[in-house]
Amino acid sequence: MNKTYYIFGLNIESAIPLPAAPVSQSMDGPAPDVIIEFGDTPEKLAKPKIKGVRYQSAPGEFLLRVDGVASYYIQEGRRITIQPEPGVQEESILIFLMGSAIGALLHQRKILVLHAGAIAVKNQSVIFAGHSGIGKSTLAAGFHQRGYPFLADDVCAIAVTDGKPTVIPGFPRLKLWADVLKKLDTDKNQLQSIRWTQGMEKYFLPVAPGHDQPVPLTSVFILRSSNNKKIIEIETLQKSEKINPLITNTYRMRFLEGLGGKIDHFQQCAAVAAKTSVYRVVRPSTGFLLEELMNKLEEKFQ
Secondary structure, rough: OOEOOOOOEEEEEOOOOOOOOOOOOOOOOOOOOOOEEEOOOOOOOEEEEEOOOOOOEEEOEEEEEOOEEEEEEEOOOOEEEEEOOOOOHHHHHHHHHHHHHHHHHHHHHEEEEEEEEEEEEEEEEEEOOOOOOOOHHHHHHHHHHOOOOOOEEEEEEEEEEOEEEEEOOOOOOOEEHHHHHHHHHOOOHHHHEEEEEEEEEEEEEEEOEEEOOEEEEEEEEEEEEEOOOOOOOEEEEEHHHHHHHHHHHHHHHHHHHHOOHHHHHHHHHHHHHOOOEEEEEEEOOOOOOOOHHHHHHHHHHH
């Protein structure tokens, strides 16, 4: 039986259980914003503008094919059809549904999506952006452990209303490596795991959602690494320097080249740059120095 969830500011009716608390839905209530269903997906798009190894993208439609897992067909920001491979585990389907598929759907809905984690600070929000493995989820988990409400992990949705950016709460779950869980003194044996790459597993850490409504965005921290083993540097970016890091850290930027909406995307990035403080954060590439990094970032929270 389908259940309805409120995630990313959307009422989502889903045939596959999502990692969030379902909401009650009356028979005479509003129609869902998004439907996630099982069904047949096309082999290919009729007129794709962009093709990748796993995906095809065109205005209004997006096709993702993951060998051994499933195919995902996303239409008009309103429907995701999933065709699973025989015998695939539900968690494997969710990995790509919660990542690339939902990212494409948010792009279709003209919502800015950054490759970032987010937390709330005194009813405002800050985000940690950067490439895979840089420590976004680690910081979000660490700050959540310090008592900061969790907002998003990896797929960070930002609405821009009347020029003001807000973070829309996403899935209440973190994906973490075993060594990160050890730093956080969290027992991995109590958590759901999934093979991420050959011989390596990530673990899903459920978190209590701190907000169900968009939270005003005040600060963006762009994470980078350095071979210096001891120094953590935080630099405030100035007006002309703030937009490009946001564009660079857009979630699956290549999707937009086929979906369209790049003008809207640039305007959204410009609005975020205009209304927030943007920092470049350089941390050691080895010896993460988690506690020291969080202490320094806390000094910049507004």
